[in-house]
Amino acid sequence: MSAAADHRPSHPGLAHGPVYLDHNATTPVDPRVAEAMLPHLTDFFGNPSSGHSFSEVPRQALIEARTRVARLLGARPDEIVFTASGSEADLLALRGAVLASGRPRPHVITQATEHPAVLDTCRALERLHGARVTVLPVDGRGLVDPKALADVLTDDTVLVSVMAANNETGALQPITELASLAHGRGALFHCDAAQAVGKIPIDVEVLGVDLLTVVGHKMYAPKGAAALYVREGVRLEPVVYGGGQERGLRAGTENVALAVALGTAARIAAEELADGAPARLAALRDDLHARLAAALPGRVHLNGPERERLPNTLNVSIDGLLGHELLAASGIAASTGSACHSGSHTPSPVLSAMGLEPARALGAVRLSLGRWTTPGEIETAAAALTEGAAAL
Template sequence: MTVLSRPSTGPIYLDYNATTPIDPAVTASLLPYVSDEFGNPSSGHHYGRKPRTALAAARNRVANLIGTSGQRIVFTGSGSEANALALCGVVRAAAVERPHVITQCTEHPAVLESCRALERNHGVDVTYLPVDGEGMVDPAELTAAFTSRTVLVSIMSANNETGALQPIAELARITHEHGALFHTDASQLVGKLPVDVVALDVDLLTMAGHKMYAPKGIGALYVRAGVSLEPLIHGGGQEHGLRAGTENVAFAVAFGTAAQRAAAALEAGEPERLRRLRDRLHDLLREALGDRVMLNGPLRSRLPNTVNVSIDGVRGKDLLAEMPGLAASTGSACHSGQAHPSVVLTAMGLSGRRASSALRLSLGRWTTGEDIDRAAEMIGSSVLRAARVSTV
C-alpha cells in the first residue's frame, strides 16, 4: 500500500486510539457523493443508480475486511450506535422474561451506558465481569455468570486504553455452549490486526470508521445470519430493515475505501511496523526514566500500536500540559477533562496514584521513527525537569 504524506502539520500525534486523521484517499473517494452523485440510493431513476452501486460496493469492502459478505453489514451513524443496536436489539427481540446480559467492567462507555439504560428502562439484569491485573476477563468467570435467562454476552475485542486483547474466540465458544449470543465491540481492533468473524465465531461485531482513517459519523455492525434484532430506528426499511433513514452514501463510501486501504496495510505488514515503533518508544522511556516507567496492561497480548505507561511521581494530566508539542492522552477520549483516575486502570487493581500517572500513547499510519524519538525525548525531559523543580 502506498502511504500518502502526513495529512497535517503540528504536534506529534500519538492519540490514534482516540481518532485517526482521515486518509487523503478516503477524502477523495467521498467527495463525488456530496456533489454530483447526490441522489437517493433508493431512487429508481438515473440519479439513484451510482449512489446505490457505490453503497453496495462500500458494504462489500467493509465486509471483506472481516471475512464476511455485504449482506451481513449494517451501516450506522457511529460505533456507539452499532453497540446500542446490538445490545438493545437483542434484548428487545428476546422472548425471555427479564433478560440477562453479561459484559465486563472495562468496556467502552457506549456498551456500559447501554447496559445501564437496559437495567433502568427495561428491567434487564446485567452482570459486569471483573478483570485481572492485565485487564483480561477470566473465561471461568464468564462460565459462572450464565443463568437460564442470559441472552447476550458483550466483551470488547481490544481495550481502547491499554490495548489488551481478549480471548474472543474462547469467550464466544463458552457463550454459545450456554445458548446465548455473543457481541464484541471491535472498534479498536478492526484495521489494526486481521479479523475473521467466522474464525472468531461471533454473532455481532461493531466497527467505527473514525478509528480507521474514515470520517467521524459512520460505523457498522456485523450481524450473523439468523440473529434477530429489534431496530432502534424504524422507518423505510433501509439497512436490511435494521436502521431506517436515507443512507449516508458519502461516508459509507469513505468507510469502504478505508476498509480497502486497511486490508492493504495489513497485507503490507503495518502491524509489525507499528509494533516495532511501539516497543522502541517503551524502551526509550525506560532508558531515560528507568523503573519509574511501568507498563499498564499485558506485555504481549495487546494492540501493536498501543503503549499505556504510568510514570511514577508525575500526573499524566500535568505532564501532557507541559508538552504542547505532543498530542496524547491519559486514557479514553470519552473521559477527557475528568479529574478521577481511569476506570479501566482502577478496575485492573492499580492504585489511584499509579492510574493518575498514566499516559496512553497510540501510534498510527503516519507515525515515524523520528516521531518516536522526539516524543520519547520530550517526555523524558519533561519528567526530569518536573523532578528538578520539585526538589528546589
C-alpha cells in the same frame, strides 16, 4: 519494514503541530478516503432507493462499500448494517438482542473495562427493560477470565458483550473462547471491535461472534461512519423504524458518502494489514517504550498486557508524575489515564478496574501510534516526554 512503509506519504493534517500519538481517540482521514467520498457529496447526490438514473451510481457505491467492509471482516455483504457511530452500533446490538429475545427478565453479561457505549446501554436495559446485567471483573492486565464467564452464564442469558481490544491499554480479550462459551449456553455474542478493526486481522468466523461493531474514525475514515456486523439469522429489534433501509434495522436514507468512506478505509486497511503494518507499528511502539525506560530507569511501568495487546498502543505510568501534567509539559498530543471533571482529575475507570493504585492510574499516559507515525517522531516524542518529566 516494507518498501511501501518506508516511503509512505505524510498526512497534510499532521505536517504542523506536535507529534500526534492519540490515534486510539481518532485518526486523521486518509486522503484516499476523502477523495473517494467527495463525488458523493457533489455529483452523485441521488437517493439509492429511487428508480431513475440519478440513483444508479449511489446504489452501486453503497453495494461496493458494504462488500469492502464485509471482506475486511470475513463476512457477507448482507450481514453489514451501516450506522452513524460505534455507540449506535453497540446500542443496536445490545438493545436489539434484548428486545428481540422476548424474555421477561433477560440476562446480559459484559465486563468492567468496556466502553461506556456498552456499559451505559446495559444500565439503560436494566432501568427501562428489566434486564439483569452481570459485569465480569478483569485481572491486573485487564483481561477477562473465561472461567468467570462460564460461572455466570445461565439459561436466561441472552447476550454476552466483550470488546476485542481496550481503548486505553490495547488489551486483547480471548474473544474466540468467550464466544464459544456463550454459544454453549444458547446466548448471542457481541464484540465491540472499534479499536481492533484495521489494526489487527479480524475475522468474524474465526472469532465466532454474532455481532461486531466497526468504527470509521478509528481507521482513517470520517467521524459518523460506522457499521454493525449482524450474523445471518440473528434477530434484532430495529434502532430506527421507518423505510426499511439496512435490513429494516436502521431506517433512513443512506449516507452514501460516509458509507463509501468506510468501504474505502476498509479496503486500505486490508492492504495495510497484508503489507505488515501491525509489525511496523509494534516495532515503533516498543522503541518508544525502550527509550522511555532507558531515560527514566525504574520509573516507567507498563499498564496492561505485555503481549496480548494492540500493536500501536503503549499505556505507561511514570513514578511521581501526573499524566495530564506530563503531556502538558511535553507538548505531545496524547491521552491520559484520568478524566477531568471541573478541574479535578479522577483515575481512569479502566485502570481502576485492573486494580491500579490511584497514584499510578493518575500517572498514566496512553500513547497510540498510527499509519503515518515515523521513527523520527518516536525519537522526538521520547525526548519530549523525558524532558517534560525532568521539568516536573
